[in-house]
Amino acid sequence: MTRTADGSGGDGATARPRRADAERNRQRALAAAAEVFAESGIDAPMSDVARRAGVGIATLMRNFPTREDLVAATFNDAMAAYAEAAATAAAAVDPWEGFCDFIRYVCRIPCHDRGFAQVLTTMFPGVERLEAQRQRALRDFIRVVSRAKAAGRLRADFSPHDLPLFLMASGGVARSHTPALATAGHRLAGYLLQACAAPGTAPLPAAPPPRALYQALEAGHARD
Amino acid sequence: MTRTADGSGGDGATARPRRADAERNRQRALAAAAEVFAESGIDAPMSDVARRAGVGIATLMRNFPTREDLVAATFNDAMAAYAEAAATAAAAVDPWEGFCDFIRYVCRIPCHDRGFAQVLTTMFPGVERLEAQRQRALRDFIRVVSRAKAAGRLRADFSPHDLPLFLMASGGVARSHTPALATAGHRLAGYLLQACAAPGTAPLPAAPPPRALYQALEAGHARD
DNA sequence: AAATAACTGGAAGAGGCCTTCCAGTTAGGC
DNA sequence: GCCTAACTGGAAGGCCTCTTCCAGTTATTT
Numbered sequence: 081m082t083r084t085a086d087g088s089g090g091d092g093a094t095a096r097p098r099r100a101d102a103e104r105n106r107q108r109a110l111a112a113a114a115e116v117f118a119e120s121g122i123d124a125p126m127s128d129v130a131r132r133a134g135v136g137i138a139t140l141m142r143n144f145p146t147r148e149d150l151v152a153a154t155f156n157d158a159m160a161a162y163a164e165a166a167a168t169a170a171a172a173v174d175p176w177e178g179f180c181d182f183i184r185y186v187c188r189i190p191c192h193d194r195g196f197a198q199v200l201t202t203m204f205p206g207v208e209r210l211e212a213q214r215q216r217a218l219r220d221f222i223r224v225v226s227r228a229k230a231a232g233r234l235r236a237d238f239s240p241h242d243l244p245l246f247l248m249a250s251g252g253v254a255r256s257h258t259p260a261l262a263t264a265g266h267r268l269a270g271y272l273l274q275a276c277a278a279p280g281t282a283p284l285p286a287a288p289p290p291r292a293l294y295q296a297l298e299a300g301h302a303r304d
Numbered sequence: 305m306t307r308t309a310d311g312s313g314g315d316g317a318t319a320r321p322r323r324a325d326a327e328r329n330r331q332r333a334l335a336a337a338a339e340v341f342a343e344s345g346i347d348a349p350m351s352d353v354a355r356r357a358g359v360g361i362a363t364l365m366r367n368f369p370t371r372e373d374l375v376a377a378t379f380n381d382a383m384a385a386y387a388e389a390a391a392t393a394a395a396a397v398d399p400w401e402g403f404c405d406f407i408r409y410v411c412r413i414p415c416h417d418r419g420f421a422q423v424l425t426t427m428f429p430g431v432e433r434l435e436a437q438r439q440r441a442l443r444d445f446i447r448v449v450s451r452a453k454a455a456g457r458l459r460a461d462f463s464p465h466d467l468p469l470f471l472m473a474s475g476g477v478a479r480s481h482t483p484a485l486a487t488a489g490h491r492l493a494g495y496l497l498q499a500c501a502a503p504g505t506a507p508l509p510a511a512p513p514p515r516a517l518y519q520a521l522e523a524g525h526a527r528d
Numbered sequence: 529a530a531a532t533a534a535c536t537g538g539a540a541g542a543g544g545c546c547t548t549c550c551a552g553t554t555a556g557g558c
Numbered sequence: 559g560c561c562t563a564a565c566t567g568g569a570a571g572g573c574c575t576c577t578t579c580c581a582g583t584t585a586t587t588t
Contacts, residue, residue, distance in 0.1 A: 099555060099564060125545060136567035141547070242495075245477060245488050252476020253469060260516035264469050266509040271466075274506065275499035282498065285490040292484035323534055323585060349575060360537035365577070 106143050108133045113154040117195030119257060122151050124195075152207040155199045159213040162189075162200070166220035176233035179224050180273055186247060187269035190254035191262040197251045201244055203298045218243075235278045241290045244297065246272055330367050332357045337378040341419030343481065346375050348419075376431040379423045383437040386413075386424070390444035400457035403448050404497055410471060411493035414478035415486040421475045425468055427522045442467070459502045465514045468521065470496055 112133035116124045126147065130140045144150035165185050172178025190197035204210050221240050228234035249272070253265045287293075336357035340348045350371065354364045368374035389409050396402025414421035428434050445464050452458035473496070477489045511517075 101555065102565060105566085126547095127545075130567095137546085138548085138567060139565080142565085147546095242491070245492055248476045248479065248488075249473035249492055250476065252472045252474065255472065256520060258516070258520040260512035260520045263510065263512035264472075264517060267466070267511050268469055268473055270506075270508040271499040272495060274508070275495040277505060282494075284494040284498070286487065287491050288484035288487035292482070293488060296480060296482040296484045325585065326535060329536085350577095351575075354537095361576085362537060362578085363535080366535085371576095 105133070105135050105139055109135060109140050109143055109150075110154055113150055114195075117151070117154060118193040120194065122147070122195045122198050126150075148204060148206065151195070151199065152204065152210050155196055156209060158193070158196050159199070159210055159217075163213045163217040163220070166217040166224065170220040170223040170227070172224075175224070175227035175231040179228040179234060179276070182221070182224060183246065183273055183276070184266075184269050186243070187250040187265055187272070189247075190251045191257075191265045194251075194254065194257075197247065197254065201247050201251060201297055203294055205298065229278075233278055234276055237284050238276055239287050241287060241293060244293065245287075329357070329359050329363055333359060333364050333367055333374075334378055337374055338419075341375070341378060342417040344418065346371070346419045346422050350374075372428060372430065375419070375423065376428065376434050379420055380433060382417070382420050383423070383434055387437045387441040387444070390441040390448065394444040394447040394451070396448075399448070399451035399455040403452040403458060403500070406445070406448060407470065407497055407500070408490075408493050410467070411474040411489055411496070413471075414475045415481075415489045418475075418478065418481075421471065421478065425471050425475060425521055427518055429522065453502075457502055458500055461508050462500055463511050465511060465517060468517065469511075 109129065113129045116129045116132055120128070126140060127137055129150070130137045133140065140150075144153060165182060169178040169182035172181070186200075189200065199210070200214075218240065221243055225234065225238060225240045229236060229238070250265055250268060253268055254261055288296075333353065337353045340353045340356055344352070350364060351361055353374070354361045357364065364374075368377060389406060393402040393406035396405070410424075413424065423434070424438075442464065445467055449458065449462060449464045453460060453462070474489055474492060477492055478485055
């Protein structure tokens with residue numbers, strides 16, 4: 081699983097197998113980053129990551145020259161798991177169950193991994209692998225949605241692009257790692273699922289054009 | 305309206321009426337803070353506020369020794385308006401209309417004032433005036449809720465303490481001032497209202513104990 | 529219009545974070 | 559076991575923000 085990360089840019093030929101301690105440090109950095117980002121978000125100080133990994137800052141910076149590099153490498157597996165969850169939901173026996181399970185899964189994410197929640201609601205145009213997984217998840221989620229609609233359980237005006245909306249909403253609740261906020265997050269998921277159930281009793285306000293929405297989420301950092 | 309802010313700690317007797325230019329600067333600082341905080345949130349650099357106000361940093365700091373002082377003074381009126389909106393909702397002819405209007409109003413706030421959204425979802429135990437208004441709003445909202453329930457339009461398991469939940473969710477969507485995100489915020493409000501309508505088709509996940517919830521929102525800064 | 533107390537803004541100091549550089553250390557080939 | 563290239567960690571420099579201090583300016587009083 082963790083083997084998927086490679087990082088040293090395209091050494092197609094077996095140039096040389098990398099020194100063992102260096103690789104060990106790289107892995108330690110990734111593990112530390114996973115912990116720190118989960119707790120404090122992807123803007124956490126690099127020095128925190130280095131300290132927790134037990135390596136120097138320079139070592140961290142050499143392996144991951146930019147913060148984006150580290151973030152991408154750290155959440156590669158999580159993103160794959162996310163895409164996998166969407167695929168599972170698309171293959172669920174009961175379409176509505178599949179939909180509900182996936183939404184609940186998604187709403188739970190910010191409670192235990194703040195960093196990953198940020199990654200899920202931020203576009204990284206420069207990181208192909210991450211975006212490819214996100215695309216895959218979206219494609220599968222589109223299937224989830226159409227199946228649930230076909231089964232008559234999901235309201236017709238639900239849009240697959242409401243997914244980032246739900247993610248951002250959950251992220252807003254899970255601003256820290258408090259049990260109370262985790263409970264609140266579950267409750268929000270409950271409300272949202274209730275709202276999704278067919279038939280919608282009243283029309284929903286229009287959704288923003290997907291292009292505009294995703295553009296607003298680009299990595300210019302969610303800050304104004 | 306703006307007269308309500310006083311700041312110079314309790315000069316009960318007419319000690320001396322404060323120099324005119326000083327008062328002018330104070331007002332300019334408040335106006336600038338309102339703009340800056342609305343755009344960038346209450347963690348915006350103090351120097352930005354000073355620059356926009358056209359005063360020196362020292363002047364700003366003398367009027368408002370801590371950031372909390374400035375935040376409290378800046379959002380005093382907005383908080384009063386918020387409480388007023390709750391009162392209006394509690395007096396609405398149609399209880400359900402009152403409820404919906406208020407929720408929509410609340411969900412719109414983060415779209416045009418990021419700072420105020422943060423204030424609404426952060427407790428400031430040291431700022432009595434702010435907390436008093438918040439209490440007042442909550443009391444009126446409790447009336448709104450019970451009236452809407454009595455009218456049979458609001459699901460029975462809705463809790464008045466879900467209000468901060470909705471606020472945080474909206475805040476999560478309105479991470480920047482993009483039209484797309486404003487539209488998304490409206491849509492979220494639509495979903496939430498749908499979910500609130502009686503009868504709930506399925507029980508909601510339990511809410512966190514209010515004490516724990518509000519504790520998690522205390523001004524230890526929404527960071528971890 | 530002079531005296532004075534209130535008020536002003538910039539500069540300097542402190543702390544945090546990111547980035548770069550370099551002298552020292554260590555793994556791995558021979 | 560030694561040599562060399564790979565790798566290491568800390569320290570220094572740059573930038574940003576908050577806070578404090580002080581010499582200069584200005585409104586107000588008489």
